[in-house]
């Protein structure tokens with residue numbers, strides 16, 4: 001199926017960036033949102049973005065910011081906007097009922113072939129498709145923020161998604177440019193929580209919770225714990241980043257994985273205190289650090305000596321093996337490529353191919369030390385059998 005017209009449903013933070021890359025790839029895009037101010041901001045974002053790219057000579061030959069904007073329409077009436085759509089990408093607020101209801105509305109009012117692709121970070125694609133007449137046309141299309149700069153798009157197969165739908169969406173995703181290199185499209189073959197990248201990194205929080213709770217008990221300053229946790233080459237220290245993202249996001253992610261995967265993901269004591277006290281980080285002016293005068297500049301010259309950084313590598317490699325076991329992906333290389341494209345740092349699997357024994361021993365030690373069974377090495381890691389799954 002050839003996709004020409006894309007409807008961007010939800011024109012907020014993610015929607016406006018996804019619309020930009022779709023326009024740059026040559027598609028006609030209609031943006032739909034319920035808030036006028038958001039629509040105006042999205043249009044302005046795209047216009048100034050294209051003007052800057054034009055100035056820098058980065059638009060395709062023969063294309064100007066003005067011609068690009070001519071292909072971007074706005075329509076506040078969803079049923080009308082989708083009547084001739086080939087593909088709808090949904091980036092509305094993260095609410096299961098809302099997404100389900102919009103999915104039904106889109107499928108009922110669009111042409112037979114129209115695909116509904118959700119940019120959800122955590123809701124199951126199968127669940128979003130429930131109750132609509134064509135679940136085979138429903139798929140996940142998960143971008144990273146901001147979509148024009150982050151190279152990864154995960155395309156997720158729900159339980160009823162057809163092969164044709166997967167094929168079409170993978171093909172479209174591959175045509176979408178990225179301002180920082182070539183887009184990488186990772187196929188997620190099973191609809192499991194967190195898909196690839198978020199899932200592989202999620203259990204690191206189990207170890208981080210343990211460390212910050214221990215530091216809190218011992219009265220160790222956050223800067224010293226941060227010095228332990230942080231990679232000196234990263235653009236932000238670990239606890240600054242934690243504050244920047246928001247402690248509520250981490251808290252809710254903990255509850256989500258605790259419900260879906262293992263109780264060991266439950267938020268720790270410090271995180272729960274931060275959540276209850278509303279010290280959520282940048283957005284409230286205080287988290288681990290004080291943000292009232294702008295971004296904190298922690299002094300990382302002194303370490304607490306609490307952290308063994310190899311544990312993070314071991315936990316991520318173990319989770320990578322778990323998603324191989326579950327059939328989410330077939331190759332460990334896809335995991336590493338996806339993490340590099342989505343997070344800008346190397347994935348854990350390559351290192352594990354030669355060090356799985358040491359990593360498994362470390363996980364045995366730390367699962368006992370933390371009292372967390374979930375950290376035990378899974379069979380694929382312990383036996384090193386994942387190495388053959390290239």
Ligand SMILES: NC(=O)c1ccc[n+]([C@@H]2O[C@H](COP(=O)([O-])OP(=O)(O)OC[C@H]3O[C@@H](n4cnc5c(N)ncnc54)[C@H](O)[C@@H]3O)[C@@H](O)[C@H]2O)c1
Nearest residue numbers: 010012013014033034035038091092093094119120121145
């Ligand atoms: N922000 C991120 O880093 C990120 C990354 C990947 C995926 N996501 C996912 O993308 C989705 C959107 O996230 P966001 O950060 O852009 O949120 P956002 O709040 O910036 O945007 C959501 C938009 O949806 C609109 N909306 C709500 N109900 C609507 C309706 N009935 N019809 C049309 N529009 C409606 C809102 O007006 C708002 O503009 C969520 O599912 C989120 O989980 C977010």
